[in-house]
Amino acid sequence: MNDLPKIFNEFNEARQKGFVDVKNLKDDGKKIVGTYCTYSPWELIMAAGAIPISLCSMSDEPIAEAEKHLPKNLCPLIKSSYGFGLTDKCPYFYFSDMIVGETTCDGKKKMYEYLGKIKPMHVMQLPQTNKGETAFNAWKHEMILFKERLESEFGVDITQEKLKEAINLRNRERKALIDFYELGKMCPPPITGTEMLQVLYGATFKTDKEAHIKTLTKFTQDIKEDYENGNKKVSESRKRILITGCPLGGATEKIIKLIEENDGVVVCYENCTGIKANQELVDESIDPIDALTKKYLNIPCSCMSPNDGRIRSLSTLVDEYKVDGVIDVILQACHTYSVESYSINKFMKEEKHTPYMSLETDYSQNDVGQLKTRIAAFIEML
Known part of the structure; x- marks a missing residue:
């Protein structure tokens, strides 16, 4: 359909358009809570009448300033997150009334101490395992503490009813996103990996969830109709790639572009930017706090040990998306994903008989030549 490229651009520009939206929301008296990670329980923020928003953290622009306080050999996501807060170059950070983070890694945990001197900061102490009653109770306690902090900070009462409404809304958004992800199961896929990432990354900056669900649902339907009418833009000969590992977006889009320039197509994003955080819905039949605790604790991030869920x-996903190869994207100095790459490689080769490659990168463009050589060789081998 002729309006599909226009919609892709809308999602691609969602972060920039969101700057205006968030200012208007502030002018209307709305409270803004900035988040960094998929472990942030957006439902609690929404139930408090506030707007959750993803903060800028995927550019090398502010890293030089961040390195005046942080070590150079630190994960670029952490340095970028802090740099944007330090320099006030992220409008979302600027307009946030409060920031929430989780102790997913030591680098973030210590960086949050510095961010807390710039903005009101709430840190949720994430258990390092999702196994057993002890971990569940510890994370439930953190949910309750965050709920109480939101109520205190914003002078509101988060009722059971408000929480159930927020859970229902977020679940409907997750279902719309899942329907969109599953376009990648089609052979050939109806959209490119770059277009898919534009939508997934852009979705994190959509503040009106009802409007977002409506737009995304229609968008997915239009793509299917376009495909069924014979408009297939991706060649069947392209090798189907699954991306796993660290979050993607912003500067790391260089990897997706290199895959597509070398006869590959990304059909699935398993990482935080994609399926990982949305594949499980919040159980609407049990106590809301218990349901949120269970759902968020089950996110299979490499910070968990063991991480059988991944x-x-x-x-x-390798089976459902008919994957030809798996590329594990690891940000420099991300120790948990770096260590876990050995077990993922072993599993892919011995159990799934699927070619695997790990790529270590940062937010600069200095390694594009090296990445291109490795990606081209990997896809040619497929």
């Missing part, structure tokens, strides 16, 4: 998820 293996199970990848096993299913």
